[in-house]
Amino acid sequence: MSRLPTNTPLGDSLLRWWDLERRDLPWRALPGRCADPYAVWLSEIMLQQTTVATVKGYFAKFLARWPTVESLAAAPIEDVLAAWAGLGYYARARNLHACAITVARRHGGRFPRRAAELRELPGVGAYTAAAIAAIAYGEPCVAVDGNVERVISRLYTLADPRPALKREVERRAALLLPSARAGDFAQAMMDLGATICRPRAPQCDRCSWSSACEARRAGAPEDYPMRSAKTAKPHRRGAAFVLLRDDEVLLLRRPSAGLLGSMTAFPTTPLGEDVAPEAQLAHAPIKARWRRLDGAVHHVFTHFSLELAVYVAQGGAGAKGLWISTARLDEQGLPTLMRKVAVHAGLSDGRKPITK
DNA sequence: AAAGCGTGGTA
């Protein structure tokens, strides 16, 4: 969120490139038009750690269903979570709804115009606040995301590890910020990082900054930014329990925070623990004649991989949770792990519902 | 400050 506007040849050359090569994305305004703050905010939240290709469908769905921040604020949180299902990082959906309520009730339905105020909203961190302020309102601040870290660390061969790198990148990027078009500059940096200055196989011969780029001069653009050593992912075992009662299946809603927080789920063993096969049935929602299905569900989370056995039983007396018609299971908005369980149990074909 | 938090695509 640094603010040191100045005129720079590099900033100008980047904008000249961008005026010709900008990506046409659904949440962007036409050239020369002001972007809708609601659309910018919605897209920025969805794009956190998520690819443009994945976001496009969700963005269209949300904007069609909730065209204004007030309409989103008025929606039941369950509907928002169900619509977000499959996109991941579900705290974003909870914060999205909380943020919409804050904007609707405390800001009269208008997003704050300054990065410093935007930063106070739920789910809006330093990057997102700066991005909204610059793109929607033209505030001269730099939004440092992964693209900008990569581009700037290469341009100046910055070898600091994070988080020190981010501060230095912020400082350097602010020096490049032209005296006008802060929003275009932010988007241009991201387009440069996404299409030219890519993590692997950067297209330096197409880059408007190549002659100034220190990493390219050193012949090692891919060495920046420095990667931190990654820790091995533990493997965990567990089980999911599909309890059927006539044509209904038992679902639960998970605790508000943590893994898959607030999302609809089948009963499972605690997903934070490795539960050996012989210990799994002790976690079943009720005592019943559980039959273990052949095979298993495999899923990879950010920090561990999971192998889930699937048990099926008929019954229901004493079970706590939500009974849902199996015909309507696809409408529930199951996170991907739970969708895999449903497919494994033969309850769903795995396709996402068209509506909602 | 380091860890927790999803998912799908690509090499």
Next chain:
DNA sequence: TTACCAAGCTT
């Protein structure tokens, strides 16, 4: 198949 990656935020 494995590894890595993609517009971060919160605690």
